[in-house]
């Protein structure tokens with residue numbers, strides 16, 4: 001069932017867990033996310049990157065929204081990392097439940113102006129807005145950041161930015177990176193703690209693929225309520241297809257698709273358990 005994103009977040013806040021936000025690209029991804037969320041009885045966020053939106057268009061969005069509606073667990077469909085007002089207007093028309101206005105490539109004032117504009121647009125339709133301050137390094141779906149030196153979120157600016165723009169969720173840059181961690185992840189928890197004290201909206205952690213358990217637990221303790229997972233689910237999908245191609249004597253497309261769904265489902269279920277949202281659907 002689709003519930004307002006605000007309700008999902010309030011419940012996560014009250015029970016102190018994070019909701020997994022999983023990127024999908026096709027029906028197998030959608031099936032995997034809902035199968036895992038239902039098996040775990042967990043609220044869930046299904047998200048589409050603008051590149052997936054451009055690739056799949058209305059059919060992919062309709063599939064995602066209908067699957068969310070029919071699911072037994074509380075769910076929303078979210079537009080990830082959108083840098084364009086046009087994409088966000090499309091998403092609002094298509095019926096997304098929340099959007100990310102990503103102005104993190106802009107300077108502070110431009111990011112603020114861009115984000116505020118999106119908030120004005122989205123809030124007229126009761127759509128929640130996530131924004132990002134600072135800049136993640138790494139790559140995500142063709143969004144490549146040339147300088148791998150991350151610019152981290154400034155706690156005082158984050159407070160001002162959140163108040164001024166009226167956003168509902170803030171994505172933080174505290175040493176997290178998109179894609180795979182090339183070295184041991186070092187998240188700046190003192191910084192996250194200051195952000196958590198100064199900003200009174202739920203925080204979002206991007207780039208959670210490959211983060212160890214204790215890093216996730218600490219992040220959730222410090223106010224992270226939405227955690228984005230893309231790379232690990234995608235890798236499970238690709239590896240499963242590779243295995244099917246390597247192993248099968250006679251290829252069957254449905255068998256291959258089912259195997260890929262199962263592989264992605266296992267990753268999503270493990271993340272849901274890690275984020276503490278298993279069984280939390282009972283409170284809706």
Ligand SMILES: [Zn+2]
Nearest residue numbers: 140206207228
């Ligand atoms: Zn991201």
